[in-house]
Amino acid sequence: MxxxxxxxxxxxxxxxxxxxxxxxxxxxxxxxxxxxxxxxxxxxxxxxxxxxxxxxxxxxxxxxxxxxxxxxxxxxxxxxxxxxxxxxxxxxxxxxxxxxxxxxxxxxxxxxxxxxxxxxxxxxxxxxxxxxxxxxxxxxxxxxxxxxxxxxxxxxxxxxxxxxxxxxxxxxxxxxxxxxxxxxxxxxRRAESIAREEGLRQGALELTSAMEQERQRIGMDLHDQTLADLTRLMREVEADDRRLSPDMIVARLSDAVNDLRRIIDEAVPTLLDMFGFAHAVRIHLERATAGTGIVIQVEDEAHQAIDRLGATTRTALFRIVQEAVNNAARHSQGSRIVVTIAEAQGRVGVTIEDDGRGMAEPPGETSGRSGQGGLVHMQTRARLIAADFAVESKQGTRVTVNLPLAAKPRGTSPEMPA
The missing domain is CATH 3.30.450.40 (GAF domain)
Structure with missing residues (x-):
């Protein structure tokens, strides 16, 4: 030169x-x-x-x-x-x-x-x-x-x-x-920090609203189904209805108990605590796709790494997977849902993929539809546990959430609602 x-x-x-x-x-x-x-x-x-x-x-x-x-x-x-x-x-x-x-x-x-x-x-x-x-x-x-x-x-x-x-x-x-x-x-940096804090504040408000809606849903499930069934059975027993055999009573009580178990499992992920993350995801997949003919698959390549996370973080991840699976089962019109848990370079991630029609709107544009509202709640949960969250919607939909294995929720205590 x-x-x-x-x-x-x-x-x-x-x-x-x-x-x-x-x-x-x-x-x-x-x-x-x-x-x-x-x-x-x-x-x-x-x-x-x-x-x-x-x-x-x-x-x-x-x-x-x-x-x-x-x-x-x-x-x-x-x-x-x-x-x-x-x-x-x-x-x-x-x-x-x-x-x-x-x-x-x-x-x-x-x-x-x-x-x-x-x-x-x-x-x-x-x-x-x-x-x-x-x-x-x-x-x-x-x-x-x-x-x-x-x-x-x-x-x-x-x-x-x-x-x-x-x-x-x-x-x-x-x-x-x-x-x-x-x-x-x-x-x-200050502007980005303010934007993040405002996003978390807004997300927390939306999450609180979603939790209130969830409580209302649980109340309606109990009132309209379980309590109604038990009340009907109690009246029939009190009326000494001779058509009720002991086996019929036991069967109807068993149905009510199963309904209660379902409601409890959806409200508090006891499977997560008892059997671990991968098993809880598999059980939820089976329930969400029951009777649909959708092929399901859970691959745990992280060797139970998520189970080493704190309870709050683990539960938040499970809620994100629940929402993503529910969206795929209800809206994707696909024939297959695959959940993959992987670990690499000190980070652990979960990917939920389906082979359906993809999202009708680009990720991030909400219109009030249940699927998009669920997306907002997933994003909020991810931010609250300092996780990266991404959605791709081309041939089917792919939801990815990952975070460091040592991740701690942002500004939360172990009692943070899941």
């Missing part, structure tokens, strides 16, 4: 006056709102002072343990990822041990290339001649301005002084841009 400016020596005898160059550099900075574009705007003027193939600015992070780089010339990994100060080729300047560095050949200079140093770009692009000077604001080092040439021995002590003046011009402007960017990122 040719130099940024084609010059044979540094500086040239006919180089412009230094004061004019510094004024031009200051004027070029005006209007640039990010560090990289500001650096691109001034590099031509730097090239009028010395021969350069590569210019980079390295700025300290707030914790001063890491630094971020911006470069013009060669594009290297310096500007793609942060560097730990202890491994930086300019660590002595960043740490305040020295104000500048000068070398005729960085490739053989142990200050730049040392064990564990992040000096790959120096070696890869043959950045031999280098000047590095501290960028300071109010006496504090905020970063380093570095100029490099591929040829050896291109710089002198006089060049160091000139580039130090350039650094003095750039430092306050770049520092202001860096502070502005930090403030912008902090504002984004």
């Amino acid at each position: 040719p130099p940024l400016l084609d010059q044979d020596a540094s500086p040239k005898p006919d180089a412009p006056r230094a004061d004019d160059t510094y004024l031009k550099i200051a004027s070029h900075l005006a209007g640039h709102l990010d560090i990289r574009s500001a650096l691109e705007a001034v590099v031509a003027e730097i090239g009028r002072i010395i021969e350069v193939d590569h210019v980079d600015v390295c700025l300290l992070d707030e914790d001063e343990a890491w630094c971020a780089s911006y470069e013009v010339g060669y594009q290297t990994h310096w500007s793609r990822e942060r560097t730990r100060v202890s491994t930086s080729p300019v660590r002595t300047i960043l740490s305040g041990e020295t104000a500048w560095m000068l070398t005729d050949d960085a490739l053989s200079d142990e200050r730049y290339v040392f064990p564990s140093s992040n000096s790959g770009p120096i070696l890869e692009f043959n950045l031999r001649s280098r000047i590095n000077v501290a960028m300071k604001v109010m006496g504090r080092t905020i970063g380093v301005l570095s100029c490099s040439a591929c040829r050896k021995a291109r710089y002198s002590r006089g060049n160091v002084t000139a580039i130090a003046h350039v650094a003095d011009v750039l430092a306050p402007y770049f520092h202001a841009l860096q502070v502005s960017e930090r403030a912008r990122q902090a504002a984004i």
Whole structure:
């Protein structure tokens, strides 16, 4: 790659006056709102002072343990990822041990290339001649301005002084841009945090409403079915109805008991506690698809990993699976439902898939239909246990929820309602 400016020596005898160059550099900075574009705007003027193939600015992070780089010339990994100060080729300047560095050949200079140093770009692009000077604001080092040439021995002590003046011009402007960017990122994080909290608040309200509806459903089930059956049986017994044999009474009482067991199992997942997550899911699948002809399958590839989670988290996961299975059984019009439990890289996940018609509306767009309302409740439950939740609806529907094995519910106690 040719130099940024084609010059044979540094500086040239006919180089412009230094004061004019510094004024031009200051004027070029005006209007640039990010560090990289500001650096691109001034590099031509730097090239009028010395021969350069590569210019980079390295700025300290707030914790001063890491630094971020911006470069013009060669594009290297310096500007793609942060560097730990202890491994930086300019660590002595960043740490305040020295104000500048000068070398005729960085490739053989142990200050730049040392064990564990992040000096790959120096070696890869043959950045031999280098000047590095501290960028300071109010006496504090905020970063380093570095100029490099591929040829050896291109710089002198006089060049160091000139580039130090350039650094003095750039430092306050770049520092202001860096502070502005930090403030912008902090504002984004605050906005995201507020949005998450509002989402959780709204989700908790919706979940409370859903729980109230569930209590009403249980009450209606008890009133309209179990209690009605028992009341009818009691009246027939009191009337001494001779048509009732002991076997008939036992059979009807057995039906009522089974109805109660069903209601209890749906309200409190005792199967989950007694037999584990995978077995409870399998039992629910069988009940949800009874009489439909839907083929069901449960694959536990996590070796009961979910059973090692806390009770609240485990129950919330089970409720999500219940809702997803119910939606698939009632609305998908598919012929198969598969639930897969898997563990990988310290995370455990559950996937519920069907081969049905898919969702009529894109995930996330609610219309008040029961299936979509169930989706909102699943999303809320997932957020409350810090789980990732996703829905894909193409050829059938695929619901995925996963979380770290060490996950804890957000802002909840073990008594959080499931």
